Amino acid sequence: MITLWIDNKQYKAAEGQSILQVALDNGIDIPHLCYHEKLSSYGGCRLCQVEVTKDNRTILTTSCTYPVIDGIIVQTETPRVIKARRFIMELLLSLAPQAPKIKALAKEMGAIGTRFTPNTGDNCIKCGLCVRACEELVGAHAITFTHRGAQRIVEPPFEEAKNCIGCGTCVQICPTGCINIEDRGMERKIDKWKKTLKMKACKRCGRPFISFAEITFIMNKAKNPPSENWFEYCSDCR
Ligand code: SF4
Ligand code: SF4
Incomplete structure (x- = not known):
């Protein structure tokens, strides 16, 4: 068993699980679009950003592709995380400006518009x-x-x-x-x-x-x- 901290609370996880899986299993909401529990993780939409601190070093990373490690400290809602997610959401919104699910998620995350040129193509966000x-x-x-x-x-x-x-x-x-x-x-x-x-x-x-x-x-x-x-x-x- 692996012990880690998410948002200042201690959790146990099985080896091989990703931070996103552990968070979702414990009712912690991290926004995601390209993750599916039955499929391999891909990190394509980049939306599930979190901050991870290990050995006194903090990085911003996708939680679906980061396997849990003993003692890591995860923060899911810091200003840096929220800013990064909003930026990514703007990108996704530019790729799929007509998609109801993307529009709803963008609104929820406070990304009202997009500074990128909206795609007139097929609404594909390349999530894979x-x-x-x-x-x-x-x-x-x-x-x-x-x-x-x-x-x-x-x-x-x-x-x-x-x-x-x-x-x-x-x-x-x-x-x-x-x-x-x-x-x-x-x-x-x-x-x-x-x-x-x-x-x-x-x-x-x-x-x-x-x-x-x-x-x-x-x-x-x-x-x-x-x-x-x-x-x-x-x-x-x-
Ligand atoms: S068509 Fe595009 S948006 Fe739809 S599942 Fe495939 S990669 Fe994702
Ligand atoms: S591409 Fe064809 S075979 Fe593959 S999931 Fe879609 S419908 Fe099914």
Whole structure:
């Protein structure tokens, strides 16, 4: 067990946990956008800044990527931390000026406007949640980061997301709602990944409910694959 201090209170933590995990487990609110408990930490949004003091040296750092160490002192609400978070929030606001979640968080943190030129693009804040979810939760590896610096974007590695099975996990996890999924007739379209998938209809209600690509993916990946009949009916009719 590791002992650390957060906001002048002592806490116990398990080795390998991050400061953010320990804080959240103990009801301490540190704002974050790119952290998800089921995914590896990435430190992409930079919002979860805290001050950490170790061996009489204090640094400003992202709490999701800082593993707990015995005896460290963490401060989550100092003027320096709040100033840094507001600055980052302004940057995020410029990247996704139309995203309701970003606007609400910015308001909550006192970042009313942004001194940066608002992006007229796609509202993506490059948090990488979609990439990590597709890799680590789904296992499809359909999308990735490409280019560097300000040009960095998420896109399929090839012309279209060849491995995309249309499961919608990336759509659900995206904090800015910038991945659009649309079912039209017997097709599912995810424009951001330049992907169109053929859908299977439920034998009872006729509603298209899963892509053929997802059925194949599940059958190939599952240790104990369900019978083919499993995919005849949607979850409501099954
Ligand atoms: S919809 Fe496609 S890109 Fe998104 S998580 Fe599923 S497989 Fe990956
Ligand atoms: S598309 Fe959404 S989830 Fe993916 S990096 Fe951009 S903001 Fe994050």
